[in-house]
Amino acid sequence: MRRTGVADTPLHDGKAPRWLFQRMQALAREIVSAIVEEFGPRELLQRLSDPFWFQALGSVLGFDWHSSGVTTTVCGALKEGIRGLEKELGFFAAGGKGKASLKTPAEITAFGQDLSVDPSGLVYASRMSAKVDNAAVQDGFTLYHHVIFFTADGRWTVVQQGMNETSRYARRYHWLGEGLASFTCEPHSGIWAARRENKVLNLVAQESEQTRLASAALSCQAPERLLRELERALHLRMPARHEILYTDIDPKRLQKTLLASYEAQPGSFEDLLGVRGVGPRTLRALAFLAEIIYGAHPSFRDPARFGYAHGGKDGHPYPVDRETYDKSIEVLRQAVERAKLGDRDRLHALRKLERMHGS
Structure with a gap:
């Protein structure tokens, strides 16, 4: 189990229009169904834990690439899009923004009868991942959004976001349960950030x-x-x-x-x-x-490792692993092609992927 990323994005106060969010829900439902059918729910968890893939998904769904709203809106579209289909898909979502995040443990437990494992492990993963990002990684961001995606056999991914009141930036944290050896020692395997912070106390380094x-x-x-x-x-x-x-x-x-x-x-x-x-x-x-x-010296290194999906305009300081990025986009492309969409929606989504891939 491993933690796979953090992303910084500019804060936007606006919400997705209702008509757009409804469209995103429908598209998210079809993409999730296509990925689960073709690759299985485990693959979907791994993809959602990848900041690159998550951001690409947000763009395909129709949301601003650089907006902090990508996190809350994409997670919301995924959660609402699969509502009622969780047991059939073997894929579940709990949590949300603000007060909704406090309901995460209860929502996980409510799915208990549909799981093949004790939900207490998922509740612990949810709470501990939030505690680490709020307290052990002191980078100036305070969590206000938390969602855990999980499967019937207890695998999980957490996507959560914090706000920096001073810089007006948001930072997104991704966690992947599979392969995580420790919640408190280098749990990141990939981080997406607009910039690195100068004043950071990194107690998980x-x-x-x-x-x-x-x-x-x-x-x-x-x-x-x-x-x-x-x-x-x-x-x-x-x-x-x-x-x-x-x-x-x-x-x-x-x-x-x-x-x-x-x-x-x-x-x-x-x-x-x-x-x-x-x-x-x-x-x-x-x-x-x-x-x-x-005489124990803590780390003051910002754990952020990834920049925007194309590595920044000059490719620095966050170079992209092109092979991994190509594979991520290909999984999303296949999902769009297999999804039960109208020709217009499918063409629109594929064009967005082509623009991202060709940049």
Whole structure:
């Protein structure tokens, strides 16, 4: 199981017109049905976890290539498009934007009788992937959209999006359950981003392994001791690059959360993430202490790896693997050709694919 990508897109406040969304739903239903019939639901999960393919799908469905609305609208069209066909397809969707995302666990559980596995594993994957992107990858984006797609045998893909209030950009995170060895160590295998952020605390980077171990160990210690160490550390002169670690840290506000982690005695960083109330500030404070006390250096590398689908106008800094991209487009092209569409809709979709592929 692996996490396969992150995408940055400009925020657009508008919604897809009702007539367009209804058209997208119908087209999404036919494309999903064609892919499941030809390749199986597992292949569809893998494709949705690919930021390139997802963006191409959004364009084929008729939405602005660069808009942040691609994420919410495509996920919504997919979820609504397959409504009532989930059991037949062996492919399910749960979650959504804003308050709808909070219903994800209940929606997963509601499909329980149609699954061949215990849905609790899917609920955990949904919650942990959201916790990682909200708290362990501190890149300036706060999640406001979360959807999990899954199969009857428990395979899953998560597509979620966060907002940066300052830059007015959105960033999309893709997760693929199959092949994921750890939720907390290099879970990305591909990332799509308009740009890299300068101030990032990346606690899921390979380079942050010692920070993760030290943070989990520190969280098991008495809160009083940690708060004393934190008060002392905040008065030290630190390198400028460490600013993100101690920005907006108030020891008094951490007492309740540190007590909760002390009582939970987490055995790993993943367990620490699962403690109720542990969020970005708590993890930042623990990472700060891990460096001061143990000399564990966290990563400040933005995990974003992919740019727009053609690698940017000059192909830098996100070169495209053309062979992989060609294969992704071919799967989508075959789905469009096999979908039960009118000639006009099919021709329109194929022309969009040709324009993307030829760029």
